Amino acid sequence: MMAGSAKTAPFTYFEWMVARRYLGATRSGKGVSLISVIAFGGIMLAVFALIAVMSIMQGFRLTLLDQLLGTNGHAHVQADVPIRNYDDLAARIADLPGITQATPLIEMPVFASAEGETGMVIRGVRREEILGNDYVSGSDHIVDGSVETFGIGEKGGDEILLGSRVASQLGVRAGDKVRLLTGQGPETAFGRTPRSKVYTVGATFHVGNAEYDAIYGFMPLEQAQLFFGYGDSVQNIEVKVDNPEEIKSYRDALADVGKGLYVIDWQQRFQSYFNALQVERFAMRLVLFLIIIVATLNIVTGLIMLVKDKTGDIAVLRTMGATQGSISRIFLLSGTMVGFLGTFAGIILGSLFVLNIDPIENGLSALIGIDIFPAEVYYLDGVPAKLELHEVALIAGFSLFMSFITTIYPAWRAARLDPVEALRYE
Known part of the structure; x- marks a missing residue:
């Protein structure tokens, strides 16, 4: 039986070791290549930006909603004439x-x-x-x-x-x-x-x-x-409910309290305002997800260059018994490690930024000498931010998914290399 045909367990220590050494992409195997650093930095900054922006937008929405519903009623019951x-x-x-x-x-x-x-x-x-x-x-x-x-x-x-x-x-x-x-x-x-x-x-x-x-x-x-x-008489009856987010479920019961009454709830009063916030939040998430896609494409570039640089090494590994699946997993691991480390660093950086946003805002304002978040423009005293775990999980999952997807083609190319052809000119 040929050595190359032996079956080996996937993701062995050998595959992890080689994948880690290939991250350096240097002759000595020490340090990390510039392309790997660029890919890592791009993913980290993209994840950081997405967490920071989405947390600020959600914080803005929740703070504004809390203030509006705290100072105004959730619904108003009124009639065409004053209520006696x-x-x-x-x-x-x-x-x-x-x-x-x-x-x-x-x-x-x-x-x-x-x-x-x-x-x-x-x-x-x-x-x-x-x-x-x-x-x-x-x-x-x-x-x-x-x-x-x-x-x-x-x-x-x-x-x-x-x-x-x-x-x-x-x-x-x-x-x-x-x-x-x-x-x-x-x-x-x-x-x-x-x-x-x-x-x-x-x-x-x-x-x-x-x-x-x-x-x-x-x-x-x-x-x-x-x-x-x-x-x-009075103009209307201002109503507050247990669950303002579900205010529409209260409308029929409120209108049936008396004849000639109708209900205007907070979603109707501020509908255009909050619809604009929702559309803006969706558009911003879409744009930043595209930035993550662009950042993860650096992994493709790095791995393709790595495959070309390591053609001889791949041929030697194949002749020593490494299977096509093993070679493929080595390059999958190399690319995925970059994506994982970049995503993890971006989550840490983004979370620290959101949790310390007020001191950061105050420091930047003092440094440049102007208020970067004026209340007259944004209607709030400070930068609101709400770090939500499900949002972070969605961002992390998407980043890791894209990091894995972008490694498939370079890994496939590495596994398809013919060791005889690769060693002919070595």
């Missing part, structure tokens, strides 16, 4: 399965003036709603003043709460006076006339979302009914 029996309606909604809160609400645009002037939106809510909303009344969100006296006094009192950026535009602090102007004044023969009233700033709050902090303020519900001319 709102306490009874809110109680019936609150009794529905999965409903955590049902609050009467009036939300109207106003013009505010003090030292400065700005347009804003006033939300008329009850005192308990403010005290239970940590994004507004939490100790780490109150910038100035206190919410302790909000909603206390005749007709709810005259204290209002302002977003930090609204207060900055108006040039006011807690205790200062602000004049609000609305077009919802008394009805006359010539239409509604404007109405204005001076209120005291009870406190300023900071949600962390630049857009929200620059637009919204809160007023006691009783005062909003008086100021906007709603009498004993």
